[in-house]
Amino acid sequence: MKDDERIARDGRTPAGAPDPDRLVVRVREWARELGFSQIGIADVHLATAEPGLLAWLEAGFHGSMQYMAAHGLRRARPAELVPGTVRVISVAMPYLPQGTAPGWRDDERARQHQPGEAVISVYARGRDYHKVVRARLQHLADRLAAEIGPFGHRVFCDSAPVLEVELAGRAGLGWRGKHTLLLDRSAGSMFFLGELFVDLALPVDAPAEPHCGRCSACIDACPTAAIVAPYRLDARRCISYLTIEHDGPIPVELRAAMGNRIYGCDDCQLACPWNKYARTSTLADFEVRPGMSGATLLQLWAWDEAGFLRRTEGSPIRRIGHARWRRNLAVAIGNAWRETGDAVLAEALRAARDGADALLAEHIDWALAQRA
Numbered sequence: 001m002k003d004d005e006r007i008a009r010d011g012r013t014p015a016g017a018p019d020p021d022r023l024v025v026r027v028r029e030w031a032r033e034l035g036f037s038q039i040g041i042a043d044v045h046l047a048t049a050e051p052g053l054l055a056w057l058e059a060g061f062h063g064s065m066q067y068m069a070a071h072g073l074r075r076a077r078p079a080e081l082v083p084g085t086v087r088v089i090s091v092a093m094p095y096l097p098q099g100t101a102p103g104w105r106d107d108e109r110a111r112q113h114q115p116g117e118a119v120i121s122v123y124a125r126g127r128d129y130h131k132v133v134r135a136r137l138q139h140l141a142d143r144l145a146a147e148i149g150p151f152g153h154r155v156f157c158d159s160a161p162v163l164e165v166e167l168a169g170r171a172g173l174g175w176r177g178k179h180t181l182l183l184d185r186s187a188g189s190m191f192f193l194g195e196l197f198v199d200l201a202l203p204v205d206a207p208a209e210p211h212c213g214r215c216s217a218c219i220d221a222c223p224t225a226a227i228v229a230p231y232r233l234d235a236r237r238c239i240s241y242l243t244i245e246h247d248g249p250i251p252v253e254l255r256a257a258m259g260n261r262i263y264g265c266d267d268c269q270l271a272c273p274w275n276k277y278a279r280t281s282t283l284a285d286f287e288v289r290p291g292m293s294g295a296t297l298l299q300l301w302a303w304d305e306a307g308f309l310r311r312t313e314g315s316p317i318r319r320i321g322h323a324r325w326r327r328n329l330a331v332a333i334g335n336a337w338r339e340t341g342d343a344v345l346a347e348a349l350r351a352a353r354d355g356a357d358a359l360l361a362e363h364i365d366w367a368l369a370q371r372a
């Protein structure tokens with residue numbers, strides 16, 4: 001393909017190339033057909049985000065997520081990650097399952113007061129989003145290539161060292177909330193982000209205005225005080241980190257606050273008033289799978305490793321492995337035991353104590369000690 005047959009990389013529109021504004025209108029239509037609720041375009045200059053990234057790393061807020069430190073400032077430099085990139089197309093994909101009731105936030109909060117129930121974060125109840133978002137972004141790239149011819153691109157969703165929230169904010173998909181996630185007036189924050197890095201100088205969008213104002217509901221709602229200041233998250237305290245990313249023992253002082261949350265956490269998002277506008281997915285991929293909502297802690301505790309692997313096939317939960325899954329459940333069962341005194345819980349813990357490895361055994365002992 002000759003240069004004059006496509007949108008020029010330096011931003012000029014050569015004779016015969018499609019009009020970039022009209023092309024972007026088409027791209028938006030395709031994105032909607034593919035299940036994306038929002039789409040926007042930004043350039044690759046994230047220099048103003050670099051001090052925040054460095055401060056976050058220097059404070060040690062990434063804990064044991066070595067992959068966050070490994071790439072340093074490359075996270076804020078998309079053109080170093082994929083040479084030739086001049087624009088990033090960011091997309092949002094809502095993940096509330098189809099048919100979610102308008103009162104879903106109250107329903108989710110009510111679960112936390114059912115100590116025997118296992119609470120898995122909403123985003124993780126269906127198919128692994130990495131695959132869904134990446135596959136659909138690749139479709140988007142293919143449609144664009146069919147229109148303008150081959151072009152340089154890469155698709156990402158949580159898969160590259162890149163500041164996705166920053167990019168999406170600059171592309172006008174929403175603003176960064178005080179809980180650090182991206183949110184939008186018409187979509188809340190219950191969506192995933194993904195990106196298409198392109199070597200096409202498409203017109204960029206304007207960033208969205210922030211609308212948190214004086215609200216601090218997410219900060220107040222966080223069970224472990226992980227949002228240490230507006231826009232600053234100490235991941236080491238975040239239940240999402242503790243249950244998903246963190247290997248090894250869960251700090252004892254944070255265990256009680258985890259309640260019955262065994263995979264991820266939604267509290268800061270449930271508290272956010274803008275999430276009354278959260279959208280449901282147009283895709284069946286995020287439908288709730290069996291066992292992922294409404295199951296009891298003891299039902300999930302009964303899954304052996306083979307059962308865990310079978311039931312989490314294609315789910316994001318699979319990647320934490322059975323050992324971390326059991327560790328998380330032991331903490332939640334300990335919390336339920338403290339709260340209810342239901343002897344069946346203590347029995348189930350004791351029955352598993354003998355065959356447990358050192359990590360699980362320590363968590364079981366802690367759990368049993370929650371009540372005399």
Ligand code: B12
Binds near residue numbers: 048056057
């Ligand atoms: C690492 C990570 C985590 C970590 C850390 C989260 C975090 N806020 O950093 C943990 C495991 C805790 C986590 C949890 C969750 N995550 Co996460 N996570 C990521 C990941 C891979 C990187 C985020 C990152 O770069 N963090 C680094 C810090 C530096 O970034 P930051 O908080 O945005 O900080 C900026 C500013 O706040 C400021 N700043 C921060 N600290 C400080 C300190 C000082 C002193 C200063 C001056 C400035 C400053 O500067 C920074 C740069 O601008 C992204 C995917 C990606 N590649 O971007 C997904 C991502 C952010 N996560 C996502 C989701 C869905 C979640 C959960 C909701 C999952 C769940 N239900 O359990 C929770 C929400 C917790 C929360 N409130 O953030 C989505 C968010 C979608 C959206 N609507 O925004 C993403 C985008 C994944 C995706 N592709 O969809 N996550």
Ligand code: SF4
Binds near residue numbers: 221224226227239267
């Ligand atoms: S996900 Fe949960 S623990 Fe993490 S910051 Fe939000 S409310 Fe706090």
Ligand code: SF4
Binds near residue numbers: 183212215218271273
């Ligand atoms: S709860 Fe309030 S402060 Fe937090 S993100 Fe939502 S609007 Fe912003």
